[in-house]
Amino acid sequence: MTTGISTAPRRRSPARTLLPLAVAAWLILEIWLLSLVAGAAGGLTVALLIAGGILLGAVVIKRAGRRAFKNLTDSFQRAQQGQGPEQAGQRPGQGNGLIMLAGLFLMLPGLISDAAGLLLLLPPVRALISRRATRSLERRMAAAPAGTFGDAFQQARIHQPDGKVVQGEVIREDRPAPGPGQAGPDTGHRPPLTH
Template sequence: MTTAQSPRPVPKRSRARTLVPLAVAVWLVLEIWLLTVVAEAAGGFLVLLLLVGAVVLGAVVMKSAGRRAFRNLTETLQRQQNPGAAAPEEATGSTGNGFLMLGGLLIMLPGLITDVLGLLLLLPPVRTTLGRYAERSLERRMRAAGPGTLGDAFQQARMRQPDGKVVQGEVIKEDGTPAPRPEDEGPRPPLTP
């Protein structure tokens, strides 16, 4: 006796999934329109020079931010190994390397709007304000998520399976011959806890 399953309701499409593609399309159209306006006013060669210069400037910004982040990481690791060492003033606060790298990436993208946004991210007050906003937003979301750790989430996902246990064994066919070994089939991904 079979029972008919009721169809599952289709989940409502999120606002972000609707607006992000639209925003990207509008951004691309604006970038192309602005580049053509500047090319008509100043010439195509100047636009090409602007785009090449932006790529070079963005690469320099990203490289310096990456070096600073690596230097801060090594200083932090050295301080952890030598707890008595005093922390330099520069390393105690947030340096905003992530926003510097994002600014460099935005400058490297072809287009004048992204260049302006990237240049704004190079300004320390803008980076500080965005950093504070991102920190508050992250703290608010973490509090809303409730107690627990990432490991707890994996444990809960595993407990929802029928048994959650792994039993090691060997498959033997009905005629008594062993099944092909997994080693014969090639490499397999490692088991996770």
């Protein structure tokens, strides 16, 4: 008896193979650079660089978190007033994720992660990365097969609600017909749905 399920081992994606190697190479490079700085400027300088990166990263993450919380509360207030993000003059999807990532990179001990965090704090770099990530995500979601999470995400993006409430009633047509001696379907008038 065959079940139609393939028993062949799945191939590992190149990203899953190369990611651990890239992380290991990055850690070795960070340790090597810190040892070079310690040899040239002393251990106290390295300790100050690491402590400064941690403090700067914490400040960046705290400010981005406050800004994200403020945007969230403003969005809730606009939704309660019946306004969309476009009516308030803000673009939808305006977030602080890359700024928080920059703060995380700054908090990691190492010079390469600090340089990456400082680069992410620059607005042109953030805009470029955001555009590329959005395009990549849209391409992946558009290529998703039907019935997957990517397909559902794509359908949700196509049919974005505009905030308008449409009053109506759900009529189920899959109910069985009443048998002999049973009452017929309820034909009474129902009030429209409200929020």
